[in-house]
Amino acid sequence: MSKTTTPSLDRFISPFRVDGAERFHLKSHKTSAKGGIDKEEGEAIIEQNRKRLSDFQDKLYAQDRWSLLLIFQGMDASGKDSAIKSIFEGVNPQGCEVTSFKQPTSKELDHDFMWRSFLALPERGRIGIFNRSYYEECLVTRVHPELLKAEKLPPRLVTKNIWRERFEDISAFERYLTRNGTVVLKFFLNVSKEEQRQRFLDRLDQPAKNWKFSMNDISERTRWQRYQAVYQEIVRHTSTSFAPWYVVPADHKWFARVVIGSAIMAALESLDLRYPRADPASLKEFKAVRKALEAEAKGRKKA
Template sequence: MNLDDYRLTGNRKIDLGEIPTTEGKTDENEKIRDEVIPPLVDRLQLLHQKLNAEEKHGILVVLQALDAAGKDESISYIFSNLNAQGLKVTTFGKPTEVEQKHDYLWRMMPALPARGEIGILNRSHYEEVIAPRVHDNVLLDGDYPAGVDEESIWPMRYKQIKNYEKYLHDNNIHVVKFFFHMSKDEQKRRLVERMKDPDKQHEFSFSDVEEREYWDKYQEVFEDMLNETSTEYSPWYVLPADDEWHTRRLVNEAMIDLMEKLDPKFPEMTGEDKKKLEEYIEKLENE
């Protein structure tokens, strides 16, 4: 796969309506699941082990989409295979009363990975430039700096988010972002499937259907978000989410691509530690 076909780095503007939600890969689901993804997961596991052992770089993964687009499944089928000691998952919901008393990026701090970890955000700080715009929510008075109104606050927040992600990148926390681009028809099919299947009804929320009324507004806001916050150091990947297993393959490949560029290595013992190790090996072998 040519990841450049899906990666946005800010060098071009996109029209989200012209980007396909499917590449006709649904018929290949079983082959991708059984033959393509397992070796990719094996490669990702090894790279994660090295990343975790080296403790030089951290990776923050942003998963953003509408309901039923496949975020949870990506976590289940891909990231759950990684070493739990070097993995953390955070799901952002509606800000709590305490969170509303702080700046909108404040609640990001506990979710950030340490060097050596992969942190996964199921929804993220990007909710703060999505939900308020879609629903025309009035932000709190404290959210508006002097001279900023309900229109100018969004370009300001885009700039702040890019600066924040650059700050993380400069401190060896690398942000990679996945947008699950799903069609309205496919979302309907998946929601109906959940609603009719007793074993999946726990995954359904009535708000999932209610939010469909804002579909066009969401697409407009998503497009703006993708165009305004894609950078070379923190790219967005726009995934054809109608093709479930193909999308999971792309997430795997994008993660592998980033980690291979970071080139983590298992630490090697040197000096006195290496000498002591050799002594202890000899000691145990001679018992």
């Protein structure tokens, strides 16, 4: 397979990119799309993207100017964990960190809804991965209003406009991040209800996967339509040119990884990452050090 370039990967990126330019309808995005390729071709692209990601991550870390924030959202069993594990296989863990946001602690509930996300943002030169994110505070809290009450907001601030206000706050926050050198990419793993059912059965059938199963997953499944409607609202109101959403077909895990990996590659390639060049004074010092090291080796031979 020849060297993959961004133009050849664009067919796995553009159809799934949502940047607010057009009105978004979730039903218009097929969960079973495969981009006109088969699994074997997909696996080859995934492997090539892994190799390029490792190279880009090394330059990102060395340059120490940009950072990358990747946000993964999706229904239970949509494949977030396995996608992260697959795409970042072989990447230096020193420059990459995954944060999984669970139910807020009492300390976190005593802060604003984005506070814990601030603490987990990637440093310059690093890749930060949010497995679920601050978007949960516009999702789960909307499906389960009792959770919003636990956030202890002053009652007069909890109005019918609260969700639109949170969308505005999130978009302002993401613009702030991009203006300060953090590239923000957001992935919604769009899985069908039938595929989720099959994956739940797989978890029940395989003892090694039993730990992944929770009765709460079944309870949330009964609210499927509500979650889909809220996700549509989230993507519709927080898709921007500076922090786009990628609505990733997730029924075929291998194709989801093709789309996600390709979008990450395109973003990193656009940064023109390079290893820092040494200044003239340092180069002069390097020559002196090399000369001394070579002389040391000659001295050992004579001895």
